[in-house]
Amino acid sequence: MLLAGVVLAGPGLYRQLPSIGEPGFVNFAAAILVLLGAVSGLMAHRQIRKSCDQVGASLLKAYQEGDESPLALNDRALNPLIQSVNQMMMSIRARMNELARKVRELEIQLKIVQLERDHAESILHSISDAVLVTDPWDELVLANESAARALGFDIPEEGRPPIDQILKDPKLIALIREMRASRSSGSRKVVEHSIQNNGQERTYKITLSCLTGDRQDASGVVAVLHDITREAEIARMKNDFVSHVSHELRTPLASIRAYIEMLIDGEATDAKQQAEFYEVIQNEANRLGRLIDNILDISRIESGIVKVNKQPLSLTVVIKEAIEIIIPQAIGKNITIQENIAPAIYQVLADKDMIHRAILNLMSNAVKYTPEGGRISVLTDVNEVEKRITVKISDTGVGIPPKDLPHVFDKFYRVEANNRMAKGTGLGLSLVKQIVETVHHGKVSVESVVGQGSTFSIELSLC
Ligand code: ADP
Numbered sequence: 001m002l003l004a005g006v007v008l009a010g011p012g013l014y015r016q017l018p019s020i021g022e023p024g025f026v027n028f029a030a031a032i033l034v035l036l037g038a039v040s041g042l043m044a045h046r047q048i049r050k051s052c053d054q055v056g057a058s059l060l061k062a063y064q065e066g067d068e069s070p071l072a073l074n075d076r077a078l079n080p081l082i083q084s085v086n087q088m089m090m091s092i093r094a095r096m097n098e099l100a101r102k103v104r105e106l107e108i109q110l111k112i113v114q115l116e117r118d119h120a121e122s123i124l125h126s127i128s129d130a131v132l133v134t135d136p137w138d139e140l141v142l143a144n145e146s147a148a149r150a151l152g153f154d155i156p157e158e159g160r161p162p163i164d165q166i167l168k169d170p171k172l173i174a175l176i177r178e179m180r181a182s183r184s185s186g187s188r189k190v191v192e193h194s195i196q197n198n199g200q201e202r203t204y205k206i207t208l209s210c211l212t213g214d215r216q217d218a219s220g221v222v223a224v225l226h227d228i229t230r231e232a233e234i235a236r237m238k239n240d241f242v243s244h245v246s247h248e249l250r251t252p253l254a255s256i257r258a259y260i261e262m263l264i265d266g267e268a269t270d271a272k273q274q275a276e277f278y279e280v281i282q283n284e285a286n287r288l289g290r291l292i293d294n295i296l297d298i299s300r301i302e303s304g305i306v307k308v309n310k311q312p313l314s315l316t317v318v319i320k321e322a323i324e325i326i327i328p329q330a331i332g333k334n335i336t337i338q339e340n341i342a343p344a345i346y347q348v349l350a351d352k353d354m355i356h357r358a359i360l361n362l363m364s365n366a367v368k369y370t371p372e373g374g375r376i377s378v379l380t381d382v383n384e385v386e387k388r389i390t391v392k393i394s395d396t397g398v399g400i401p402p403k404d405l406p407h408v409f410d411k412f413y414r415v416e417a418n419n420r421m422a423k424g425t426g427l428g429l430s431l432v433k434q435i436v437e438t439v440h441h442g443k444v445s446v447e448s449v450v451g452q453g454s455t456f457s458i459e460l461s462l463c
Contacts, residue, residue, distance in 0.1 A: 055081055130204075130225035133211075134176055138163050141220065150204075150225060152197045169195045172206070172223070179208040179221045192228070203232045244412040248291055248425060252284040259284075287423070294427040298411065301434040308351050308439055312463055314344040315359075315391060318352065319378055322360045329367045330376065340379040346389055349463040350440055358435045361428045362393045362456045368422035369454070370397035387462045392455055397421075399450040408446060409433040417450075436460070 055078055124131055130147035134140055139160035148155050153166050167173050171193055179189060189208045194201050204225040211220040259277045268274040300306040319341055330337055348355075366376045374396040381390040400408060404415045412426040429444075436442045436458050448454035 129227075132163075132167075132176070132223040132225075133220060134163055134180065134223075135160060135220045136180065138177055138180060140166050147225065150197060150202070150227070151195065168197075175206065175208060176221050176223055179210055179223075180219060182210060183219050192232075195225075202227055202229045204228060241411060245295055248412065249288065252288045252291070255284045256281050256288075287425070291425045291427065294425060294431055298427065298431055298434055301431075301438050306439070308354070310349050310351050310440075312347045313350045313352050313355065314347050315355070315380060315389060315460070316341045316344040316346070318356050318359060319380070319391065322356060322363055323378065325360060326363045326367060329364070333367060333370070333372050333374070335367060335370055335372070335374045335376055338375065338377040340377070342380040342382045342389065346380075346382050347463050348389060348440075348460045350460065354435045354439060355460075358432045358458060359391065359393070361432050362458070365428060365456070366393055366395035366397065366454075368424070369418055370395045371421075374453075382462070384462075389460055389462055391458045391460075393457075394453060394455040396453040399452055399454055400446070400448040401450055405446060405448060409444065432456075432458075 124142070124144045125146075127144060128146055130150040131142070131144045132140065132147050133142035137160075139162050140156065141160055143153075143155055143166075145155070147153075151167055151169065151172075153168075156166070163176060164173050172195065175189075175191060175193075179187075187210050191206045191208070192203065193206055194203045205228050207224045207226070209222045209224075211222060259281050262268060263274065263277055268277050297306070319339070323337060323339065327337065363376070363378070370376065376396075377392075377394045379392050379394075381392065383389070398418055398421055400415055401417055404413075404417075407413045408415065409429045409432070410426075411430045413430075414424060414426040433444050436444045440460055442458060442460040445457045445459075446454060447457075
């Protein structure tokens with residue numbers, strides 16, 4: 001600033017300077033010397049330093065010799081200094097302009113980087129998978145909202161908290177630490193792990209990747225947690241299904257084999273016993289056939305490959321046909337069937353064969369699980385406002401214990417307490433549910449009191 005002042009004021013200024021002997025001269029000279037020293041030292045500019053030295057020497061000499069007119073030598077000595085300072089100022093100005101340009105460029109680059117960062121962050125937050133990024137000191141650098149939700153923590157507003165202060169699952173912490181300690185850049189590890197959060201357990205496929213920083217030894221970790229709870233559940237259900245199916249198929253097959261062997265070995269001594277054996281084989285073969293049909297029907301509906309032929313249909317007609325089929329079995333057990341069915345004008349859009357099968361299944365169960373002399377009633381309830389029709393099949397049978405009620409529509413589920421009442425596969429009600437809910441978008445439900453009876457309902461939309 002002082003230099004700039006000197007340059008700007010130029011020769012006009014030093015004409016006002018005090019002469020030797022004037023009271024301010026010593027102070028003035030000392031100030032100039034200090035200024036020149038400072039200028040020459042600070043600027044490290046060879047030319048300025050040289051000019052400063054010359055001016056300094058001239059002034060000192062003039063002071064020592066008592067020169068009357070130091071201003072005369074000022075012109076001579078200061079001009080090169082002023083020129084040097086001017087040159088330096090020009091180069092400083094050029095440099096400052098260059099610096100200002102660079103600052104502007106940097107500002108633009110910074111804005112671009114900020115925009116890119118915001119963009120990356122919004123992508124990260126929109127990902128449904130949980131993402132965690134840690135640094136070489138196992139501190140949390142980044143986490144998205146899915147991670148906060150899935151792992152039950154609040155995203156830190158600032159700073160990098162250690163992961164063991166943020167994450168609650170010890171195995172996840174250990175996995176991140178192990179991955180970081182491995183320090184093998186670009187390496188990946190995929191682990192399946194279940195994590196408890198808010199009293200719920202969910203299964204994740206965790207992909208851990210090692211990051212390498214500028215220094216090869218410094219690495220952080222990116223952990224991506226993909227929720228596979230549903231897939232794991234489906235895989236488990238498939239396994240259960242396969243083991244159930246093979247078990248269910250094996251039972252009648254073993255029985256058929258055993259009776260055939262007994263016949264071959266001549267263990268049926270008379271014609272009556274032989275006939276009994278043949279009957280058992282026939283029943284078991286029929287059971288096997290029903291089982292295979294039911295399994296195929298359920299899996300066809302579940303996988304969506306079943307052919308559905310929906311047409312306007314009167315449930316009254318279907319119910320009457322089903323009653324006709326079931327009557328011989330009911331008579332055999334001295335069971336009466338009461339009906340209270342809506343007129344045939346009420347129609348639903350449905351596949352006749354499928355609905356027939358569902359209603360027949362419920363009626364067949366009602367007969368199976370009702371002791372001799374019982375009663376079955378079939379009624380329909382029409383709700384014209386909501387355009388719905390409900391078919392209710394009630395019996396005075398053994399009923400279903402409350403603990404079993406939520407499961408009776410599950411595949412292969414049989415109520416243990418009722419097993420002695422009738423043989424079965426545990427697939428009938430599952431098929432009813434698939435037909436009504438999956439194919440016809442209706443609803444099945446059950447109400448039951450042990451020892452008093454059960455009511456199964458099918459609800460469908462009127463067309
Ligand atoms: P199942 O071939 O064993 O009859 P379902 O899927 O039709 O298979 O029925 C599942 C279980 O629900 C049956 O094992 C039975 O214990 C129970 N259940 C079904 N209907 C009735 C009913 N009307 N009364 C009492 N229990 C029933």
